[in-house]
Amino acid sequence: MKPTSLAVTDPRRERWAALGRRAAVRLGGGALVLWAVATLTFFAMRLMPGDPVLAILGGPSSNPTPEAIEAARIEYGLDKPVAVQYLLYLWRLLQGDLGVSYGQHLPVTRVLAEQGGATLQLTFAALLLAWLLVLLLTVVTAGRGRLVGGLASLAETFSASLPHFWLGVVLLAVFAFGLRWFPPAGSDGLASLVLPAFALAIPLAGFIAQVTRESLELTLEQPFVLTARTRGLSDLAVRFRHVLRHALLPGVSLSGWAIGALISGAVVCEVIFSRKGVGRQLYQAVQTQDMPLVIGISLVVAASYVLANILVDLLYQWIDPRQQEVTA
Amino acid sequence: MSDKTLIVEALQVAFAGVDVVRDLSFTLSPGRCVALVGESGSGKSVSARSLVGLAGSGAQVSARRLSFAGQDLLSLSERQWRAVRGKDIGFVLQDALVSLDPLRPVGKEILEVLQTHGYGDRHSRSARVHELLERVGVPDVALRARQRSGQLSGGLRQRALIASALALDPALVIADEPTTALDATVQAQILAVFREIKARGAALLIISHDLAVVAQLADEVVVLRHGEVVEQGPMQQVLRQPRHAYTQALLAAVPSAHPRGQRLSPERAVQPAIAAPRGPGEVLLAGRGLGKRYLGPDGLLRQVLEDVDFTLRAGQTLGIVGESGSGKTTVARIALGLLAPDQGEVLYRGQPWNGPGDAVSEARRRPLRGEISVIYQDPLGSFDPRWSVAQILDDALHVAGLDAAARPARIAVLLEQVRLPAALAQRRPLQLSGGQRQRVAIARAIASEPKLIICDEPVSALDVSVQAQVLDLLADLQEQLGLAYLFISHDLGVIRHVSDQVLVMRHGRVVEHAPVEQLFAHPAHEYTQRLLGAVPHLPGTGSELVVPPLDLEHEAFDLFDESRLWKIAI
Known part of the structure; x- marks a missing residue:
């Protein structure tokens, strides 16, 4: 009763085909999520108090003439029924037109192009750094007796509980103002990336390390680890070649979620370290009711979150091919 | 390096x-x-692991002499050990x-041994992997080498594992329960592979609890109990004329060597009060x-059951035997009303009990569930680990509709019926031994005063002597309470010992259905004959006396095997 199809197809090609199918399905699902996000943001902004026309014409403090208000209302299509406005909005989105920022009077796509890179840089630097810390801390110390394990997991719990804003300020005080190793503010060059990346990475690393340590310790008890040792493999080779791959899975799942947490953390870090980035822009856009910019940023954040989760899902399948048999 | 002899003298292993x-x-x-x-806890596995320096962290290994091929193993550094492992000792x-490693193709696993010890170049290593897989009897090696262990059948993956141990033609091969968890026919094939290894001149150390497997391979037998050697000598002598009481008990506990009704374990605590009529x-x-x-x-749709009939009468035992994937667990789940069949029906006392789709509603079944x-x-997986034995039984009695006031007395009676000391009532499942847990499971099963118990591999995870006691307990309860059993097992010996009627299943079909004595004396179907023939025999017992593999699913892998069963079943 074994599936006979296995006997005739090449396992490796089969794997890639399954991975491709999975990616297509997930991309379709991702498009749906983006549509839902666009719709929700659109209506949420409608519900906000205040007249968008006033925001366009310079905020609540300005005092435009009724004619100017009427002209702007027609220019931005705000005189049409909400349903028409919504469809128009979707149509423009499909064409890649996110509108013009009310506050900055620049196309939203241009603002995003200028600011998005910095945020992406920060997020991915933080994620990479977090994983580096996790691997350094856990692979070497897991299953090494109670004292080492206890100290390491204490360090993990401690760092997982540090808030970004506090850590950011402490890092600034010590390494920027005290030791003067890194610049306190700005967004040019690697040196300015180090402190904000650490501020984001340390709590995340503590979090991922906790689950990774637990699954490392479970995996080290598995019979196949003993088999690998009976082949004459060294302890480190056993840990990196066999154990790690099994133990990565829970941490990889967490990383998909972590992308979201990192972006919201980036908002805080960008303000503290006066960096460029969509986090800071979002913060300001919400305050000035700059609707096109809020929608644009929300969509980009949602899109990167969706994309990151698709990547994590595919990575997961690639690490553990057994998943394909269950889900494909 | 001329004489590749392993010498073990006064080996001692201690933890803390x-x-x-x-x-x-x-x-x-x-x-x-x-x-x-030896049985679990006898120290046989840790002894074997000490011979490759992997007894575990915290183990203190000492010996008067421990040497292989003239090399003193006790003085090896970790680096020297690594050169020995995989190369001299498989x-x-x-x-x-x-x-x-379930995430890697088996070919890579074999390749790893070659790489670690610097064998040849890329091409010769790859050729060697194929050669090894062919040698242990794996077909389609080019394809199989690229599949993961989970994609191979039990027999093929065990062969691949053996191939990885043989990669560098080690002079000594240590096999720790190499055929445990395999079906009888596959077990026979794997034993043939080991005979071939021995014939090629390797020294073979087999660790097993299964006397029948040992009889197939060993020249010398060492019987261990609680870490001590109780008997040691040539295989024929130890198995034919066992001198120590423990060896005798191990041999006596093998169920198929005894017809129905004969006891497997020595003691008998309670005489049956009322003998319910059999027949x-x-x-x-x-x-x-x-x-x-x-x-x-x-x-693709797979037919896991096809046109299966069975009949179970009051007070009788119907045994269902088959290898993994034969559909026996699916039959159990349909009989329990947990799973609806696509065709056919199940009747309980003439009334509809289960049928396709929602033919019989759970509401109709519920009053009869008890x-x-x-x-x-x-049983561990079916207990709430935070509950004590008393709570587990109390809950079962509550479901059965017994007043809270009457329950403590009934719990005491139940514990006595399954011969557990009353003091155990306050323990939690994790604090019990495997045999004790199964007794608690039996007590819970009889709490609702059932007419019928469905037993799905109830003794497979137990050591031989414990298995014997549990089988005796089930027989006594059947006599006292007039119970009927639907008894599912892959173990022919157990099936022979407990059953009145036997159903042999293969690929979802019933291939033979006969009274137990007839089935074992004159198996009609070719598959039954093959199944009986594949079972290893003890020496000197003749072909009539069948000694089956015992304890096929080892305790350490219970949960794992259970999950596999469910995957097949769901």
Whole structure:
């Protein structure tokens, strides 16, 4: 009763085909999520108090003439029924037109192009750094007796509980103002990336390390680890070649979620370290009711979150091919 | 390096100052086979692991002499050990599903040994992997080498595991329960592979609890109990004229060597109060034309059951025997009313009990649920680990509708019926031994005063002597309470011991249905004959006396095997 199809197809090609199918399905699902996000943001902004026309014409403090208000209302299509406005909005989105920022009077796509890179840089630097810390801390110390394990997991719990804003300020005080190793503010060059990346990475690393340590310790008890040792493999080779791959899975799942947490953390870090980035822009856009910019940023954040989760899902399948048999 | 003999003198292994192995001595020369025999906790596995320096962290290994090929093993540094492991000494563990890295293709696993010890270049290594797989009898090597252990059948992956241990033609091969968890026919094939290894001149050390397997391979047998050697000598002598009481008990506990009604374990605590009449009673449970199909992962429908009939009468035992994937667990789940068949129906005392779709509603079944109980292979998984034994039984009695006031007295009676001391009532499942847990599961099963118990591999995870006690308990309860059993097992010996009628299943069909004595004396179907023939025999017992593999699913892998069963079943 074994599936006979296995006997005739090449396992490796089969794997890639399954991975491709999975990616297509997930991309379709991702498009749906983006549509839902666009719709929700659109209506949420409608519900906000205040007249968008006033925001366009310079905020609540300005005092435009009724004619100017009427002209702007027609220019931005705000005189049409909400349903028409919504469809128009979707149509423009499909064409890649996110509108013009009310506050900055620049196309939203241009603002995003200028600011998005910095945020992406920060997020991915933080994620990479977090994983580096996790691997350094856990692979070497897991299953090494109670004292080492206890100290390491204490360090993990401690760092997982540090808030970004506090850590950011402490890092600034010590390494920027005290030791003067890194610049306190700005967004040019690697040196300015180090402190904000650490501020984001340390709590995340503590979090991922906790689950990774637990699954490392479970995996080290598995019979196949003993088999690998009976082949004459060294302890480190056993840990990196066999154990790690099994133990990565829970941490990889967490990383998909972590992308979201990192972006919201980036908002805080960008303000503290006066960096460029969509986090800071979002913060300001919400305050000035700059609707096109809020929608644009929300969509980009949602899109990167969706994309990151698709990547994590595919990575997961690639690490553990057994998943394909269950889900494909 | 001329004489590749393993010499073990007065080996002693201790953990935190407590000895787990004491004074173990034997000599193993090329082309010979020594077997270490014992039940779980006897120290046989840790002894084997000490021989490759992997007894575990915290283990203190000492010996008067421990040498292989003239090299003193005790003085080796970790680096020197690594040069020995895999090259001079190959090690095979049980159940390749978990003993090979489940995320890597088996070919890579074999390749790893070659790479670690710097064998040849890329091409010669790859050629060697194929050669090794062919040698242990794997077909389609180019394809199989690229599949993961989970994609191979039990027999093929065990062969791949053996191939990885043989990669560099080690002079000594240590096999720790190499055939445990394998079906009888596959077990026979794997034993043939080991005979071939021995014939090629390697020294073989077999660790097993299974005397029948040992009889197939060993020249010398060492029987261990609680870390001490109780008996040691040539295989024929130890198995034919066992001198020590423990060896005799191990041999006596083998169920198939004894006909129905004969006791396997020595003591008998309670005499039956009322002997319920045996012989054919009313028909309790009947299955008619049962069929079930599942959608496989490849999108193909697979027929896991086809046209299965069975009849179980009051006070009788119907045994269902088959290898993994034969559909026996699916029959159990349909009989329990947990799963609806696609075709056919199940009648309980003439009334509809289960049928396709919602033919019989759970609401209709519920009032009768108390009359049908179930016992699983792994009771631990079916207990709430935070509950004490008393709470577990109290809950079962509550469901059965007994007043809270009457329950403590009934719990005491139940514990007595399954011969557990009353003091155990306050313990939690994790604090009990495997045998005690299964007794609690039996007590819970009889709490609702059922007429019928469905037993799904109830003794497979137990050591031989514990298995014997549990089987005796089930027989006594049947006599006292007039119970009927639907008894599912892959173990022919157990089936022979407990059953009145036997159903042999293969690929979802019933291939033979006969009274137990007839089935074993004159198996009609070719598959039954093959199944009986594949079972290893003890020496000198003749072909009539069948000694089956015992304890096929080892305790350490209970949960794992259970999950596999469910995957097949769902």
